[in-house]
Amino acid sequence: MRVEGTPGTDVDGPTDRELLRGAVGLAGLAPSEHNTQPWRWRLHDDVLDLRADRTRRLPSTDEGARSVLLGCGCALHHLEVALAAAGRRVEVRRGSDEDPEHPLARIRLGGAADPDPRTARWFAAIPTRRTDRRRFSAREVGTDAVERLVDAARPYGGTVHLAVGATRQAVLDAARDADLAQRGHLDYAGELQHWTHRSAGDHDGIPATSRPGTPAAAYGDMAVRWMPAGTLDQPRSGLDVRDSSQLLLIAVPSDDTVSLVRAGEALSAVLLEAESLGLGVTPFAQPFEVPETRARVRQLALGRHRVPAIALRIGRRRPDAPGIPPTPRRPLQAVLTEEPVGTSVGSTRARRP
Numbered sequence: 001m002r003v004e005g006t007p008g009t010d011v012d013g014p015t016d017r018e019l020l021r022g023a024v025g026l027a028g029l030a031p032s033e034h035n036t037q038p039w040r041w042r043l044h045d046d047v048l049d050l051r052a053d054r055t056r057r058l059p060s061t062d063e064g065a066r067s068v069l070l071g072c073g074c075a076l077h078h079l080e081v082a083l084a085a086a087g088r089r090v091e092v093r094r095g096s097d098e099d100p101e102h103p104l105a106r107i108r109l110g111g112a113a114d115p116d117p118r119t120a121r122w123f124a125a126i127p128t129r130r131t132d133r134r135r136f137s138a139r140e141v142g143t144d145a146v147e148r149l150v151d152a153a154r155p156y157g158g159t160v161h162l163a164v165g166a167t168r169q170a171v172l173d174a175a176r177d178a179d180l181a182q183r184g185h186l187d188y189a190g191e192l193q194h195w196t197h198r199s200a201g202d203h204d205g206i207p208a209t210s211r212p213g214t215p216a217a218a219y220g221d222m223a224v225r226w227m228p229a230g231t232l233d234q235p236r237s238g239l240d241v242r243d244s245s246q247l248l249l250i251a252v253p254s255d256d257t258v259s260l261v262r263a264g265e266a267l268s269a270v271l272l273e274a275e276s277l278g279l280g281v282t283p284f285a286q287p288f289e290v291p292e293t294r295a296r297v298r299q300l301a302l303g304r305h306r307v308p309a310i311a312l313r314i315g316r317r318r319p320d321a322p323g324i325p326p327t328p329r330r331p332l333q334a335v336l337t338e339e340p341v342g343t344s345v346g347s348t349r350a351r352r353p
């Protein structure tokens with residue numbers, strides 16, 4: 001796979017605009033809560049802006065728009081990987097998204113740079129990564145793999161914690177209590193229903209083919225967000241054997257917009273690394289969507305200097321687990337606005353590297 005420019009591009013290779021446009025296409029494969037894809041891109045001259053599309057926020061599930069920002073961070077990281085894999089340096093200026101001059105991210109291409117092996121692995125993982133909600137194997141993922149996931153998040157300011165003992169219990173209790181609190185709101189059930197029953201023309205939501213036919217409310221002691229039954233087969237091997245899902249926690253230094261976008265970048269890095277290691281992952285933000293349960297995990301498990309962003313159920317896939325079909329994505333023109341070259345203030349024509 002490569003970042004596609006416009007078909008018929010001449011021998012000099014794609015222009016910066018063509019590279020950026022191709023990378024936006026790959027960024028669209030990023031995960032987002034309920035697959036809402038809450039991002040908007042704007043290409044003006046050879047500059048690309050990322051903004052949150054708050055019209056796609058889940059008002060009851062994601063009241064604070066934290067998952068909107070995490071999803072945007074995932075899309076930004078996918079874009080960075082795609083551009084780095086195309087052999088270019090990437091300059092990213094992050095912002096609060098409060099006015100047009102300070103989008104969540106303003107991206108410019110720098111000079112040429114050979115992609116490192118990790119970039120190549122992450123790039124290859126973009127189209128094959130899936131959220132896996134099925135039961136995992138009885139064998140834990142092992143410390144080497146966990147170390148790789150911890151390392152993956154580091155450049156983005158994210159710390160990954162393997163939650164065991166009292167920390168694990170604190171997150172699981174928070175997940176249970178947040179679930180109770182959220183299910184108490186009529187709108188919450190309506191949102192879940194809406195985003196799990198989308199029509200093909202909507203190009204979003206969580207299709208039945210991504211949801212187990214026999215949904216588990218919990219794997220062992222680990223409760224996951226309840227979803228309506230789908231058509232995905234649970235692996236049959238070792239039905240009698242317990243699922244050894246492990247719990248990871250991604251935390252960042254602060255709760256502000258920039259930190260949550262960075263947390264999304266860290267999440268994407270961990271997911272792509274996990275995919276390259278062949279591991280199964282379900283991200284779940286639920287324990288941190290309710291302010292009270294989020295505060296409790298922070299206090300019991302992390303301390304004042306770290307804020308929990310998202311939890312991950314990770315495990316080894318069972319040998320007979322079939323591949324999971326991809327979830328839909330919105331077409332490029334629905335998420336990307338392109339302004340003709342030379343029409344934005346202070347513009348310079350797109351340069352070739």
Ligand SMILES: Cc1cc2nc3c(=O)[nH]c(=O)nc-3n(C[C@H](O)[C@H](O)[C@H](O)COP(=O)(O)O)c2cc1C
Pocket residue numbers: 029030031032033034035067070071074129130131132133205206210225282283284285286310326327
């Ligand atoms: C911030 C965030 C929160 C998520 N929360 C959940 C969750 O609580 N439960 C779940 O099963 N999946 C969750 N997901 C996974 C999404 O549902 C999934 O990414 C989306 O449906 C697209 O499918 P894909 O990951 O297979 O491409 C979350 C993903 C993100 C980025």
